[in-house]
Amino acid sequence: MITLHTPLREDDILKLNVGDKVLLNGTIFTARDKAHLFLLEENFEKIRNGIIYHCGPIIKDNNVIASGPTTSGRMGMFTPGMIEKYGIKAIIGKGGMDASVLEAMKGKTVYLAAVGGAAVVYAKNSKVRNVYKQEFGMPEAIWELYVRDFPVIVAMDSKGNSIYENVREESMKNLEKLL
Amino acid sequence: MGMEKEIIDLYRTVATSLPEDVEKALEKAKSGEENPVSIEVLERILENVKKAREGSIPICQDTGIPIFYVKLPNDQNREDIINAIKNATKTATKDIPLRPNAVDTLTDNNIGNEPIIHFEESDKFGMNIMLKGGGSENVSAIYQLPDKRLDAGRDMEGVRKCILDAVFKAQGKGCPPYTIGVAMGGNIEQVASLSKKQLLRAIDDQNDNPKMRDFEEQTLEEINRLGIGPLGMGGKTTAIGVKIASSVRHPASFFVGISFGCWCMRRGKI
Numbered sequence: 001m002i003t004l005h006t007p008l009r010e011d012d013i014l015k016l017n018v019g020d021k022v023l024l025n026g027t028i029f030t031a032r033d034k035a036h037l038f039l040l041e042e043n044f045e046k047i048r049n050g051i052i053y054h055c056g057p058i059i060k061d062n063n064v065i066a067s068g069p070t071t072s073g074r075m076g077m078f079t080p081g082m083i084e085k086y087g088i089k090a091i092i093g094k095g096g097m098d099a100s101v102l103e104a105m106k107g108k109t110v111y112l113a114a115v116g117g118a119a120v121v122y123a124k125n126s127k128v129r130n131v132y133k134q135e136f137g138m139p140e141a142i143w144e145l146y147v148r149d150f151p152v153i154v155a156m157d158s159k160g161n162s163i164y165e166n167v168r169e170e171s172m173k174n175l176e177k178l179l
Numbered sequence: 180m181g182m183e184k185e186i187i188d189l190y191r192t193v194a195t196s197l198p199e200d201v202e203k204a205l206e207k208a209k210s211g212e213e214n215p216v217s218i219e220v221l222e223r224i225l226e227n228v229k230k231a232r233e234g235s236i237p238i239c240q241d242t243g244i245p246i247f248y249v250k251l252p253n254d255q256n257r258e259d260i261i262n263a264i265k266n267a268t269k270t271a272t273k274d275i276p277l278r279p280n281a282v283d284t285l286t287d288n289n290i291g292n293e294p295i296i297h298f299e300e301s302d303k304f305g306m307n308i309m310l311k312g313g314g315s316e317n318v319s320a321i322y323q324l325p326d327k328r329l330d331a332g333r334d335m336e337g338v339r340k341c342i343l344d345a346v347f348k349a350q351g352k353g354c355p356p357y358t359i360g361v362a363m364g365g366n367i368e369q370v371a372s373l374s375k376k377q378l379l380r381a382i383d384d385q386n387d388n389p390k391m392r393d394f395e396e397q398t399l400e401e402i403n404r405l406g407i408g409p410l411g412m413g414g415k416t417t418a419i420g421v422k423i424a425s426s427v428r429h430p431a432s433f434f435v436g437i438s439f440g441c442w443c444m445r446r447g448k449i
Contacts (some may be wrong), residue, residue, distance in 0.1 A: 058240045058278045066240035071314045071352050095352040115220050116354040117443040118227035119240040137289030167413045171405040175347045
């Protein structure tokens, strides 16, 4: 188990390999579809060199009630732009991202898999620090969270390796046998 | 008010407590996995299910679209039921809480939660609810047979190919291990709705028709040979159940509706 603290440094990222289990500590920002559009159109310096969490949480009275990941695939078309513009160091999500994102991540960014649906586990490790663009609605707002021992698995590393690409290739071979 | 309160309680139970049959199937899946990542994923899932139930907290932050299936005797008033469901939805959204999941497509404003309500006539009153997450909804699919790309004809073999293709395309995006509802035949809206309704069936529920029962078992076994695994990170359990229904069809049409339920298959009834 590897423990990491924000701000993440370049060598923190470069030493991670797919399959590594990580406990993350520090500040992360939730961002989904609408937040990505906003972040690419306008400047939001707080997120520079930071961590994005694909998540639309349930928040009540500023407490995190449930905060598992949402499907990262939807954010794929915006992600290379986000990495280029803000130097995003890590993306937390579920379901993985495609080859174009994997390419854009090389030497710069890791993708950390959180377990989809494990919303209570993640909420217990998270506190609300701030919220931006609340007018987007609860799931789409940018929530600045402070997390402690937030458990994730490196699923795409900065060297071009992806668990999801391996699984896709393997399942493609299996599918061909079954068809 | 009696009905309204019952529905609020149902919301709470369903949002915070995974059905026993689903939990059992996930436990069984865990004991069958070998690679450390899929074991870790399933352990995390089961830990989360336990914590959610103990704390009466929503299992997943996506508390889904509430879908109601109401069996209604002729002498009962439909409006009363609709009002009770709508009021209960508002209270449940605030109190449990549920995540506001209804975005007005035209204005893009999130307006809270809007239940979908299906009625059917019946001698006896009954109500089933499903909280249907968006991730698994997004990988659901409708096929039309014959399908040249899949070399799939208008028969069960063709349906089998559609199901395997849909699961392959879904990969881990809809939070596997999946429960998969399938409907073959019908009009396009029939297969969408009938396949979704199959997700209400318990994991251990067996099809009455022996031919369909074998088909469900065979398809499940084949899906689990794909190797997609829990959360799409590899492994032996990609689905825990496949439930298939058929309806009549127009001679010109053969649709296959495939509805995905995530591992967190939340359903319940009054």
